[in-house]
Amino acid sequence: MLLRLDTVSSFYGRTQILRDIDFGVTNGSCMCVLGRNGVGKTTLLRTIMGLVDKMTGTMTVSDTNLTRARTDERAKYGLGYVPQGRQILGNFTVRENILLGTFAKTGRNGKVPDICLDLFPYLAENLNRRAGELSGGQQQQLAISRALAVDPQILLLDEPTEGIQPNIVAEIGETLRMLNKKMGISMILSEQHIKVARDLGDQFVMMDNGRIVESGDISELTDDMVDRHMTV
Amino acid sequence: MDISSIAFANSLILGLSIAGIFFVAALGLTIIYGTAGVINMAHGEFIMLGAYTVYALQTFAGIPYFLCIPVAFVVVGAIGFAIEKSLIRYLYDRPLDTLLATWGVSLVLIQGTRLIFGSDPKYVEIPQFLSSNLEVGGLSLGVFRIFIIFMALVLAAGVWFIFYKTDFGIKIRAVTQNREIAASFGINSGQVYSFTFALGAGLAGVAGALFGALNIVLPTMGMGYVVEAFLTVVTGGGALLGSAIASLAIGELQSIFALITNSTFAKFLIFVLIVVFLRFRPQGLISASGKRR
Numbered sequence: 001m002l003l004r005l006d007t008v009s010s011f012y013g014r015t016q017i018l019r020d021i022d023f024g025v026t027n028g029s030c031m032c033v034l035g036r037n038g039v040g041k042t043t044l045l046r047t048i049m050g051l052v053d054k055m056t057g058t059m060t061v062s063d064t065n066l067t068r069a070r071t072d073e074r075a076k077y078g079l080g081y082v083p084q085g086r087q088i089l090g091n092f093t094v095r096e097n098i099l100l101g102t103f104a105k106t107g108r109n110g111k112v113p114d115i116c117l118d119l120f121p122y123l124a125e126n127l128n129r130r131a132g133e134l135s136g137g138q139q140q141q142l143a144i145s146r147a148l149a150v151d152p153q154i155l156l157l158d159e160p161t162e163g164i165q166p167n168i169v170a171e172i173g174e175t176l177r178m179l180n181k182k183m184g185i186s187m188i189l190s191e192q193h194i195k196v197a198r199d200l201g202d203q204f205v206m207m208d209n210g211r212i213v214e215s216g217d218i219s220e221l222t223d224d225m226v227d228r229h230m231t232v
Numbered sequence: 233m234d235i236s237s238i239a240f241a242n243s244l245i246l247g248l249s250i251a252g253i254f255f256v257a258a259l260g261l262t263i264i265y266g267t268a269g270v271i272n273m274a275h276g277e278f279i280m281l282g283a284y285t286v287y288a289l290q291t292f293a294g295i296p297y298f299l300c301i302p303v304a305f306v307v308v309g310a311i312g313f314a315i316e317k318s319l320i321r322y323l324y325d326r327p328l329d330t331l332l333a334t335w336g337v338s339l340v341l342i343q344g345t346r347l348i349f350g351s352d353p354k355y356v357e358i359p360q361f362l363s364s365n366l367e368v369g370g371l372s373l374g375v376f377r378i379f380i381i382f383m384a385l386v387l388a389a390g391v392w393f394i395f396y397k398t399d400f401g402i403k404i405r406a407v408t409q410n411r412e413i414a415a416s417f418g419i420n421s422g423q424v425y426s427f428t429f430a431l432g433a434g435l436a437g438v439a440g441a442l443f444g445a446l447n448i449v450l451p452t453m454g455m456g457y458v459v460e461a462f463l464t465v466v467t468g469g470g471a472l473l474g475s476a477i478a479s480l481a482i483g484e485l486q487s488i489f490a491l492i493t494n495s496t497f498a499k500f501l502i503f504v505l506i507v508v509f510l511r512f513r514p515q516g517l518i519s520a521s522g523k524r525r
Contacts (some may be wrong), residue, residue: 035370051415051416070420071416072414075415075416075417075418081416089410092402096405099402100406103399103403103417103419105417123388150418182250209416
């Protein structure tokens, strides 16, 4: 198992958000985290990144226990994070945003990795542009590019298609498929677009009220589950 | 040139020199406030420590003045690093506590210096050529004041280079903009804050090395400079460029007001202008971090 959470709970201040999460990602697979808004999907990814106030239980990456590790230490174990709302650094250039990702990589050479340039030609042509000037879709490409600069074992993608126009959603879906299926990068994908999840996912977990209520292979995700846990 | 235009040109040059002093005094504070959001009340005492470092090096080891300047940077930077590691790091995101704690540090530094060096004034020796006056076309300015302007430019260029052309600069700016994202990409914000605090303290040490030669060296000398530093940083908004523009504006206006009225009234006018400016633009000229406000 590449990443494993055992009875993990997490808190913001005294408020408990996640409750007894058991969760695992195998090498090269895509795990979809599904559920309505506010059920704990983002908190699950933030918990893995060490961005919550307190976490109990155990978390391992490649059998290394990272439960007590700081966020910057976890990143160095190959966690490439694409946060909700992209959170690219608007005052940085495109180049600087991508270089930021390389700080988590071993053997860093201070250059923009080729994969980032090859995957997103627009970014390659606009490396000196201020990132805040990019469109939403381009910023999402930059956020993915920055996470790839980590040379990740696992990409953690928090609703990467949220607020993106439909033709770009398809493009981002294709990019993620290529990264996962052809390059073998494991993924944890928090997603509300059920089509994207069915398209990309190998396994899924369905969340409700901070707990995992359903899980299995993506082929076992029934319309009934979607109706019960995702329809507002 | 007639007398009034010579006087005006002289006051512009003097203004530039005042701007240089304001900028050098404010540079370290700008970096610490702009990056970590810490209002460092001990900044004036870091300046004072820089001056005493030069005095001690000259008196006890006979080290030449120009060599003392980088040593003051290292010594005061190391003191700043130790203070950050032992105290400030526990107080981030608690502005009032940081303010009180750094004020406490300033009192300790003043008393500690008094215990070691006594309360009597000390003097920093500068090379002969720096104490001369330069006269060009009726304009006159002390060479040391020109040296301060030169140092202000060198330090500004150095800080700009660190911030925009080095890995450490990317780290500092990333942590300033979004600490969580910086950490998510392997940047240890605690370490960045420690080194930034040390850099800011070291720059205050350089300021002290310059101001110690400009005036007498006393344990309480920092108190005057910290006011100038805060005026510059608050008006500038915490960004490097903001402090540069603010110090230039304050220096020139103060000098021109002094020419028209007198220096006491000029300072009064500057304070009033800054208060009015901040009433309409409380974030200062250029805000270092939109997020923090």
